[in-house]
Amino acid sequence: MSRWVLFADGKLVVEHEGEAYRLPACEEAPSAFTSESFKLGDDCFGAMIDAEALLPESMELMDLRTSYGFISHEEYTLAGKGWELLFWDSHTRFCGDCGGKMRRHSPISKICARCGREIFPQLSPAVLVLVRKGDEALLVHARTFRRPFYGLVAGFVETGESLEECVAREVMEETNLRVKNIRYFGSQAWPYPANLMIGFTADYESGELRFMDHELSDGGFFTRDNHPEIPPPPSLARTLIDSWLNESVGATD
Numbered sequence: 001m002s003r004w005v006l007f008a009d010g011k012l013v014v015e016h017e018g019e020a021y022r023l024p025a026c027e028e029a030p031s032a033f034t035s036e037s038f039k040l041g042d043d044c045f046g047a048m049i050d051a052e053a054l055l056p057e058s059m060e061l062m063d064l065r066t067s068y069g070f071i072s073h074e075e076y077t078l079a080g081k082g083w084e085l086l087f088w089d090s091h092t093r094f095c096g097d098c099g100g101k102m103r104r105h106s107p108i109s110k111i112c113a114r115c116g117r118e119i120f121p122q123l124s125p126a127v128l129v130l131v132r133k134g135d136e137a138l139l140v141h142a143r144t145f146r147r148p149f150y151g152l153v154a155g156f157v158e159t160g161e162s163l164e165e166c167v168a169r170e171v172m173e174e175t176n177l178r179v180k181n182i183r184y185f186g187s188q189a190w191p192y193p194a195n196l197m198i199g200f201t202a203d204y205e206s207g208e209l210r211f212m213d214h215e216l217s218d219g220g221f222f223t224r225d226n227h228p229e230i231p232p233p234p235s236l237a238r239t240l241i242d243s244w245l246n247e248s249v250g251a252t253d
């Protein structure tokens with residue numbers, strides 16, 4: 001029996017038995033592949049399948065992010081990796097140098113059939129930062145948030161800058177604040193579609209809070225006892241905020 005990370009119409013195929021959900025485990029995939037299938041791990045394979053095909057009654061399609069609450073952490077991680085590789089595969093069908101057809105060379109590389117150029121999946125690194133000011137933390141509402149929660153200042157790393165420079169720049173650009181004591185917190189693969197989130201803490205140094213209109217719509221410094229709704233798991237922002245709420249991230253002033 002193999003486990004399958006299958007996507008149809010951008011959604012993950014999950015198998016359910018009563019209330020329990022998991023990745024489908026079967027000898028053969030339940031529908032025709034619309035991408036090349038590839039090995040994701042021991043006895044685990046990934047592929048896109050036909051969205052129109054009828055799945056067995058025991059299987060259904062689920063939004064990848066939603067699946068976090070239903071399947072095991074190990075399977076969610078595999079599914080996320082599968083989604084990143086499928087996204088990469090579908091966006092690198094031709095060589096960027098010569099236009100030749102790209103062929104899969106290994107689970108994580110492709111080679112151009114014409115010029116031999118080899119490519120690997122690319123990640124977009126992005127930083128998140130929890131800015132502390134005494135007992136308070138900066139929580140912001142970005143215009144891109146789909147729900148009314150308040151998260152952390154975040155942004156993509158630009159060419160030619162370090163992660164710490166990116167943190168300082170994003171905080172300045174989005175909130176007009178200068179920060180100090182920028183410290184690494186942790187990281188998380190974020191397969192939406194191919195990001196690596198890198199979390200930091202920092203302390204307020206100076207400046208008046210002012211939001212960039214086109215990025216943030218609201219925010220402020222909040223205490224642990226009185227803060228707005230925060231992002232749901234499994235985001236790194238939530239882990240960082242939880243860590244602050246549990247006081248394991250203490251202010252250093």
Ligand SMILES: [Zn+2]
Pocket residue numbers: 095096097098099100112113114115116117
């Ligand atoms: Zn080429």
